[in-house]
Amino acid sequence: SQQGEEDPQALxxxxxxxxxMNCSYKTSINNLQWYxxxxxxxxxxxxxxxxxxxxxxxxxxxVTLDTSKKSSSLLITASRxxxxxxxxxxxxxGTNAGKSTFGDGTTLTVKP
Amino acid sequence: xxxxxxxxxxxxxxxxxxKSLKCEQHMGHRAMYWYKQKAKKPPExxxxxxxxxxxxxxxxxxxxxxxxxxxxxxxxxxxALQPEDSALYLCASSHSPHRGNEQFFGPGTRLTVx
Numbered sequence: 001s002q003q004g005e006e007d008p009q010a011l012x013x014x015x016x017x018x019x020x021m022n023c024s025y026k027t028s029i030n031n032l033q034w035y036x037x038x039x040x041x042x043x044x045x046x047x048x049x050x051x052x053x054x055x056x057x058x059x060x061x062x063v064t065l066d067t068s069k070k071s072s073s074l075l076i077t078a079s080r081x082x083x084x085x086x087x088x089x090x091x092x093x094g095t096n097a098g099k100s101t102f103g104d105g106t107t108l109t110v111k112p
Numbered sequence: 113x114x115x116x117x118x119x120x121x122x123x124x125x126x127x128x129x130x131k132s133l134k135c136e137q138h139m140g141h142r143a144m145y146w147y148k149q150k151a152k153k154p155p156e157x158x159x160x161x162x163x164x165x166x167x168x169x170x171x172x173x174x175x176x177x178x179x180x181x182x183x184x185x186x187x188x189x190x191x192a193l194q195p196e197d198s199a200l201y202l203c204a205s206s207h208s209p210h211r212g213n214e215q216f217f218g219p220g221t222r223l224t225v226x
Contacts, residue, residue, distance in 0.1 A: 033214065042116070042202055042217035043155065088154055099168060100215065102154035 006089060006103040014111050019076045021106040023089035024069075032065060032072050033090045033100065043088065046074075081112045116218035118203050124224045127193060133221045135186040135203030141216070143209035144186040146178060147202040149220070155202055161186060162209040193225045 006023045013019055023032070031050045035043040049056045049065045049072065056063045062075040076083055086107045090100040116137045125131050135144065142163050147155035160168035161180040175197075177189040186203055200220045206213035 035217075040200065040220070040222070042219045043204075043215075045214045045216070048214060099157060099160065101157070105154050 006087075006106045008106060009104070010107045010109070012109040012111065013079055015079060015081055017079055017110075019079050019083070019108055019110070021074045021087050021108070023072045023074070023103050025072075025089075025091045025103075026070065027091075029067075029091045031092055032063075033092070034061075034063060034072075034074050035088045035090060035102075037086045037088065037105075039085075046087075076108075079108075079110045081110050084108060084110045116203055116205055116216050118201075118218035118221050120221060121219070122222045122224075124226065125190065125193065126226050127195075129193075130189070130191045132190065133188040133201055133203075133223075135188075135205075135218055136184055137205040137216070138184055139205065139207075139216065140183075141205035141207055142183060143206045143213070144180065145204040145206075145215065146186070146188050147204065149200045149202055151199075159188075160209060167209060190223075193223075195225050198223055198225045 011019055029051055031048055033048045034046040036046055037043045047056055047058050047061055047063050049063050051067055054065055060077045065072045072089055086105045088105045089103040092100045119134045144161045146158040148158055149155045157170050158172045159178045164180045164183055175192050179187040200222055202220045203218040204215040206215045
């Protein structure tokens, strides 16, 4: 089964609003990464947060990690139509060196 | 050059055909990956090459055969595929296979098996 589960599965917002996506995982991790995928294209790495970090920022992105709850969230502020994409969390931990396991993803639609 | 390239972009093949997917990176990365992605699903890891040696095979059927001729190239040889193998095949690379390395993805090859 997949390591990560994301919610919501789909999110539709207006341009300028904030979007929050959540990821939960089952086993201990060393780090968690977020990726974006535009329809039918390759994935683009957004941000990596290590297990000893609680929050990380990159531009309009803010990621939090709560290892006690085995969950992470991705916040996109002041969304734009170009943010429309699927967003995946990926965990990489335990003995699976080099193996990233992706969550089910959240499909974000930002309406202009 | 921070790009992973994949060819072809689209491939249609019959169940008796033999074809190959190609992936190339010139970032000096020593880990390369093949993923399979079905529509509206996350990528599923198939193979990992670490320093040009196969390090992870996620119990992939033998009709998929990976090859890493050198540190920049990764191939996926396809033979006797089934219609359910139709998917987007993604190649990725990272600096090393160790934990915490960002993966750079190619645009993928859209494979249709008739």
